[in-house]
Structures are given as structure tokens and as C-alpha cells.
Amino acid sequence: MIVLGSDHAGFPLKEEIKEYLKSKGIDCTDVGCFTPESCDYAISAQKACDKIISGECELGILCCGTGVGISIAANKVKGIRACSCSDYFSAKYTRMHNDANVLCLGARVLGSGLAIEMVDVFLNTEFEGGRHQRRVDEITAIENGEKLY
Numbered sequence: 001m002i003v004l005g006s007d008h009a010g011f012p013l014k015e016e017i018k019e020y021l022k023s024k025g026i027d028c029t030d031v032g033c034f035t036p037e038s039c040d041y042a043i044s045a046q047k048a049c050d051k052i053i054s055g056e057c058e059l060g061i062l063c064c065g066t067g068v069g070i071s072i073a074a075n076k077v078k079g080i081r082a083c084s085c086s087d088y089f090s091a092k093y094t095r096m097h098n099d100a101n102v103l104c105l106g107a108r109v110l111g112s113g114l115a116i117e118m119v120d121v122f123l124n125t126e127f128e129g130g131r132h133q134r135r136v137d138e139i140t141a142i143e144n145g146e147k148l149y
């Protein structure tokens with residue numbers, strides 16, 4: 001199950017992504033927002049990320065105007081590795097190398113064609129593990145207040 005969320009700026013892109021996932025038969029749940037009325041991205045970020053941490057959803061796609069605010073908020077949730085991406089390569093490698101569990105997209109930055117390609121590669125790329133596992137573990141250690149040096 002994929003979780004989707006946005007603020008008002010990301011709402012149109014989130015809706016397009018939802019339609020795309022449905023057309024591909026990919027199960028998704030939407031935590032809002034549900035209208036283009038102004039709202040705050042941190043609320044949707046937390047709602048979506050809580051579903052990943054609880055195990056209800058595997059991966060998340062979050063949209064705001066830039067992709068940045070919602071990624072900063074998402075990364076405050078323990079266990080979340082959210083990446084704000086504006087290019088295909090980063091969307092792929094953030095899965096392969098960072099084991100990112102949330103992709104954040106800027107609706108005011110990206111065309112929906114590129115955004116959907118990025119969603120596709122993000123959802124269909126596996127974490128490589130190996131030396132990257134150690135690095136992800138270091139990120140978790142920082143999250144847990146440990147010193148790495």
C-alpha cells in the first residue's frame with residue numbers, strides 16, 4: 001500500500017499521481033488534503049508518515065509546492081527517510097542507496113510527466129543494501145541521538 005499526501009500547492013499533482021496509481025492497479029491511500037484550499041504541509045506529512053511507521057503502508061509520495069517543506073516535516077518522523085527530488089536519477093538512487101521510504105515532489109517545480117516517471121522508478125526500485133546499509137544505519141544512529149565520531 002502506498003500513502004499519498006499533500007498541501008494545497010501539491011494537491012493537483014497528488015491527484016494526478018493518485019489517478020496514475022489507480023490506472024496501474026496500485027493500491028494507495030490518500031491522507032489529504034482533499035481540496036485546493038490553503039492548508040499546512042506538516043499535517044499531511046505526519047499523517048502519511050505515521051502510516052508508514054505503523055506498517056500500514058510501505059512507501060509514501062508527498063507533494064507540496066517545492067517538495068521541500070513537506071520533506072523537512074516528513075524527516076522529523078522517526079524512521080522516515082524522505083527525499084525531495086526534482087530529477088529521475090535521484091528518485092531512483094534514493095531508493096537504491098538511501099532506502100528512502102518517502103518521495104517528495106514539488107508541484108510548482110515539476111511537470112506531471114516527469115513527476116509520474118519519478119514515482120514509477122521510486123516505487124519499482126529496490127534498496128541495494130551492502131555498504132549502503134551501514135550508511136543508512138548511521139542515519140538511524142543520528143536519529144537516536146548517537147554520536148558517529
Ligand code: RB5
Binds near residue numbers: 007066067
Ligand atoms: C505553500 O505556499 C508552499 O510554501 C508549500 O507548498 C511548500 O512549497 C513549502 O515548502
